[in-house]
Amino acid sequence: MKIPLALCAAVLVLVGCAQAPEPVIAKDTLVWANTSPVRSLDIAHGFDTASTLAQFAMLDTPVTLDKTGAVVPSLAESWKETKPGVYDFRLRPGVTFSDGTPLTSDDVAFSLRRHLDPKVASEAASYFGTVKSVEATGPGAVRVVLRRPNATFLATAAIGWQVVPRKLAEAHPKDLGSPDVGTLGTGPYKVARYSITDGLTLVRNERYWGRARALSRIEIKAIEDPEARRLAVASGDVDATMDIPITDVRKWAGLPDVTTGFYPSNNLAFLSLDVTAGPLKDVHVRRAIAHAVNREALARVGTAGHGRLSPALLTTPQLKTLYGDRVEEVAGKLRTYKHDLTAAKAELAQSAYPDGFSITVPYAPVENPLIIQAVIADLAKIGIKLTLETQPEDAYRARLMSHDRVGIHFSDLGYSTPDAGEVLPDLLSRASAQEGGWNFSLYASAELDRRLDEAMSATGPAKADLVTEVLAEVAEQVPYIPLYCIDQAYALNKKFTADINAWTVDIYSAIRPAGA
Structure with missing residues (x-):
């Protein structure tokens, strides 16, 4: 703030009218920028990228993933599947929350069980649809019983089973993780300051049971405008971000004193079609849309050469894990929809809307505008008029998560495990079709749940065959x-x-000052 000249003499002896020096930022302080604010420090109420990046730095899970995607110990020193679908965990002794409160097996059991409570409306509920019961069986011991064997359980537990104090979570079933309530974890960092508008500051948790992390402080802010975010990184006001618009990659790659890197990610971009309402209820309409959309062109626009066309509803690393060298062979057996306007019009002619129709869908600028505009142009060629109802980001996300008139929606989701069981229940189960879930298509049934459960409980070639059947139904x-x-x-x-790959759960802990 500038001091008016008339007041300068009056305060001269105190401040000398000298400009205050810029604050010195320690070399082990990282300033990080996201596109959107950290919505919640609790995965049940903030299962989005900005939120989970912070959560994974604060909240431990009983198991985690190593650099290869394998499940390894974390809060649990060991575990054993004592019989199919029954897991007994032995917890690490002497662990405390960041306030010094001892971690108990009751905290750990409750932290998983709360995702099954409809009153919590957890956004991670679909991860644990096969969990029947969770109980503390003694000091340092937790037992999980599944409704049926599920080979995906441990991998998803490494992401969604974030441990919080039972007393705090029970007192705040709806607002745990909010700025007013906050949260407590056993992880390497803890909250120093949190505001939706002003950002989040994490500091090193001196009570952490594991190795101290290289960064002592992480300042997380939201910079929605991509160019403003790039300029902030270029100027050094921001040290890092993972929110780089793919259309601007070349501009980012040329920044001095900045490393711009890429790694194969567990990411999937797709269109969801709400099968429960209006014209989209008709399978011929949906097939017409699939033929009308130029997937190859969208992939070129969406990846800018840093990605690949997806042959099925799984990420590239998951397809590779499941099928090995047989990915193309399996994809060739699924029904495909080449960009073909004649075929699209033929499908539409078999529907109740042979001349097309109009549909209004929610939209926020956080979505890739080039993709959305390309889809609008493609559908217009077969008589489908797609109108965007632009909304503020918070209202837009609230509408999506409540599944309110979603219609046709573009999603670009990141996943965290190499297992197909992370994606398919997330996008196809009845649990995920409930409020807070990610099944925006609302395509779900008891029979499909049964088949998903069967596929997720299998291993090896049997699992690959069962997953292929589900993918064929989707196609x-x-x-x-x-x-x-x-x-x-x-x-x-x-x-x-940084040492980051597709299986890095705690991104902030993988960053260190150069030379450290």
Whole structure:
């Protein structure tokens, strides 16, 4: 703030009218920018990228993933599947929450069980649809019983089973993780300051049971405008971000003193079609849309050469894990929809809307405008008029998560495990079709749940065959149109280094000052 000249003499002896020096930022402080604010420090109420990046730095899970995607110990020193679908965990002794409160097996059991409570309306509920019961069986011991064996359980537990104090969570079933309530974790960082508008500051948790992290402080802010975010990184006001618009990759790659890197990510971009309302209830309409949309062109626009067309409703790493070298062979057996306007019009002619129709869908600028505009142009060629109802980001996300008139929606979701069981129940189960879930197509049934459960409980070639059957149904019924998998980009000031890949759960802990 400038001091008026008339007041300068009066305060001269105190401040000398000298400009205050710029605050010195420690070299082990990282300033990080997201596109959107951290919505919640609790995965049940904030299962989005900005929120989970912070959560994983604060909240431990009983198991985690190593660099290869394998499940390894974290809060649990060991575990054993004592019989099919029954897991006994032995917890690490001496762990405390960041306030010094001892971690108990009751906290750990409750932290999973709360996702099954409809009153919580957890956004991670679909991860644990096969969980029947969770109980503390003694000091340091927790037992999980599944409704049926599920080979995906441990991998998803590494992401969604974030441990919080039972007493705090029970007192705040709806607003745990909010700025007013906050949260407590056992992880390497804890909250120093949190505001939706002013951002989040994490500091090193001195009570952490594991190795101290290289960064002592992480300042997280939201910069919605992509150019403003790029300029902030270029100037050094921001040290890092993973929110790089793919259309601007070349501009980012040329920034001095900044490393712009890419790695194959567990990412899937797709269109969801609400099968429960209006013209989209008709499978011939959905097939017409699948033929009308130019997937190859959308992939070129969406990846800018840093990604690949997706042949099915799974991420590239998951397809590779499941099928190995047989990905193309399996994809060739699924019904495909080449960009063909004649075929699109023929499908539409078999529907109740042979001349097309109009549909209004929600939209917020956080979505890729080039993709949305391309879809609008493609559908217009067969008589489908897609009108965007632009909304503020918070209202837009609230509408999506409540599944309120979603219609045709473009999603670009990041996943965290190499297992197909993370994606398919997330997008196809009845649990995920409930409020807070990610099944925006609302394509779900008891029979499909049964088949998903059967596929997720299998291993080896049997699992691959059962997953293929589910993917074939999706290809036939078209609740989703898979588009592409994009590589993850990041920008990092050269004052820092990072060791990040698709299976890095805690991104902030993987960053360190250069030379440290």
